[in-house]
Amino acid sequence: MKSESVGVVKTKYFNIKEPIKLESGKSLDNVTVAYETYGVLNKDKNNAILICHALTGDAHAAGWHEGDKKPGWWEIIIGPGKALDTDKYFIICSNVLGGCKGTTGPNSINPKTGKQYGLDFPVITIKDMVDVQKLLIDSFGISNLVAVIGGSMGGMQVLQWIISYPKMMKKAIPIATTARSSPQQIAFNEVGRQSIYSDLNWAGGNYYESGKTPKNGLSVARMVAHITYLSEESMYLKFGRDLQDKDEISYDLSLDFQVESYLHHQGESFVKRFDANSYIFITKAVDLFDLSVNNSLIDGFKNVESKVGIISVDSDWLYPTEQSTDILTALNANDVEVSFSQIKSNYGHDAFLLEKGQLNYIISQFLSENIVADLMKRGGPTIKEDVNVKQAAKLMLDTHVTHIPVVDDEKKLIGIFTSWDLSKSIATNCENLKDIMTTSVKYCHADDPIEEIARMMNKYHISALPVVDDDFEVQGIITTDQISNMFS
Numbered sequence: 001m002k003s004e005s006v007g008v009v010k011t012k013y014f015n016i017k018e019p020i021k022l023e024s025g026k027s028l029d030n031v032t033v034a035y036e037t038y039g040v041l042n043k044d045k046n047n048a049i050l051i052c053h054a055l056t057g058d059a060h061a062a063g064w065h066e067g068d069k070k071p072g073w074w075e076i077i078i079g080p081g082k083a084l085d086t087d088k089y090f091i092i093c094s095n096v097l098g099g100c101k102g103t104t105g106p107n108s109i110n111p112k113t114g115k116q117y118g119l120d121f122p123v124i125t126i127k128d129m130v131d132v133q134k135l136l137i138d139s140f141g142i143s144n145l146v147a148v149i150g151g152s153m154g155g156m157q158v159l160q161w162i163i164s165y166p167k168m169m170k171k172a173i174p175i176a177t178t179a180r181s182s183p184q185q186i187a188f189n190e191v192g193r194q195s196i197y198s199d200l201n202w203a204g205g206n207y208y209e210s211g212k213t214p215k216n217g218l219s220v221a222r223m224v225a226h227i228t229y230l231s232e233e234s235m236y237l238k239f240g241r242d243l244q245d246k247d248e249i250s251y252d253l254s255l256d257f258q259v260e261s262y263l264h265h266q267g268e269s270f271v272k273r274f275d276a277n278s279y280i281f282i283t284k285a286v287d288l289f290d291l292s293v294n295n296s297l298i299d300g301f302k303n304v305e306s307k308v309g310i311i312s313v314d315s316d317w318l319y320p321t322e323q324s325t326d327i328l329t330a331l332n333a334n335d336v337e338v339s340f341s342q343i344k345s346n347y348g349h350d351a352f353l354l355e356k357g358q359l360n361y362i363i364s365q366f367l368s369e370n371i372v373a374d375l376m377k378r379g380g381p382t383i384k385e386d387v388n389v390k391q392a393a394k395l396m397l398d399t400h401v402t403h404i405p406v407v408d409d410e411k412k413l414i415g416i417f418t419s420w421d422l423s424k425s426i427a428t429n430c431e432n433l434k435d436i437m438t439t440s441v442k443y444c445h446a447d448d449p450i451e452e453i454a455r456m457m458n459k460y461h462i463s464a465l466p467v468v469d470d471d472f473e474v475q476g477i478i479t480t481d482q483i484s485n486m487f488s
């Protein structure tokens, strides 16, 4: 076990009491969500990061299940000192709705029949997956996530999050993904589904009780899909035209090449961990994914508020970089704060699971708290100037703050009342807030760099700055405590 691993972990389960209303108009009762967490949720509940997994992933993103030979699928970036630093963040990862690794899906028991759903399971969408994740996040009492991050189908969930719940996260990191599935991506998934339907054990999806699953069909579906996760270069480097367990071609249509053997291996190991019906429903959800509105991604992304760090892989031909730059263009057109990084790798699409150095560097850079929005305390108390000092002092005491922005009737900043002003009021027997408050108040904006704020605080010997928007309305406050916490 690596020293920087989170160690032995266990999957937990969250049961949703209310029915889940799906995008299709149908609903699902008794939904269970399998999830894992790493790190500690702080008392303010403002250090959580949500991971969204890819097509065949699960909640087990990091650490080791007792007795397992392999760690979670994103062990390379989750753990003490890594980009998703569990000494700093509280990491949550759940198995998607429709999955087969603990969250309700087609292999779960339908409460209405007492039998496994099979194809009675309703068609679900990426939005349905995100809505279920939101209920899980709500159950922790988290009202604002540091970030939502995911690759491939996980990246689709990230993009759905920033549209469905724009105020729920400061940052979003969609990796190797698209804002709408392309005809080529749909085509590959349809071949996979047809391969399952053609299996003699398919039985219309009701194979659970027979004990014989459509594993051959599912294996071939995986073989085709797995090719799209690699690149021609990586396959040449790994296999070339080398033969598998033989010195010469046998001319009997048996397996000859290493690449054939590799794909058989990937197919065989996949069917041990995945359910064919889940594969059908989840690939269908991926195909239906399209965030454009009136065929425009610009319209689709018009409500985004979070800062977005897009990452693509230069050799990814399943989700090519152009689909990431389409997202970049649409977010830019909406004045969203967005950055774009490209992983240099010959691995292809699955580089987001493998390129440890680049992923840790790019993600930790993006997550590093460098603007006011990353540290500020949103909301918080404000006060009108027409109150007396005693009322202001009581509000300070009740809300445990030493600085209260003073606002007019439109919530626009007109001053600040500090504990120093309170001391002055006592020393000068001043009772009216407006006679003692500081009117030449220094302020800042959410997108100001932290370094600039620190310089202002140092220059003017102040320890807090109200944060205002373009209309000068108070959005929150940033104090020296929040800045010093960033370095501690």
Ligand SMILES: CC(=O)SCCNC(=O)CCNC(=O)[C@H](O)C(C)(C)COP(=O)(O)OP(=O)(O)OC[C@H]1O[C@@H](n2cnc3c(N)ncnc32)[C@H](O)[C@@H]1OP(=O)(O)O
Residues within 6 Å of the ligand: 053, 054, 055, 056, 057, 058, 073, 229, 244, 258, 259, 261, 262, 263, 265, 269, 350, 353, 354
């Ligand atoms: C985000 C998520 O959803 S994660 C879900 C799990 N990940 C995926 O499904 C993505 C699909 N890709 C994979 O599974 C890949 O194996 C990864 C990305 C996990 C790892 O990639 P790499 O480290 O490059 O391993 P690679 O793709 O070469 O596969 C290695 C395996 O193939 C086997 N293999 C390699 N060559 C051959 C061959 N000629 N014949 C048979 N098997 C072979 C190795 O023995 C190894 O076996 P293992 O499965 O027991 O580890």
Ligand SMILES: N[C@@H](CCO)C(=O)O
Residues within 6 Å of the ligand: 054, 055, 056, 057, 152, 153, 229, 350
């Ligand atoms: N190979 C990963 C990514 C697919 O997009 C998976 O199977 O989930």
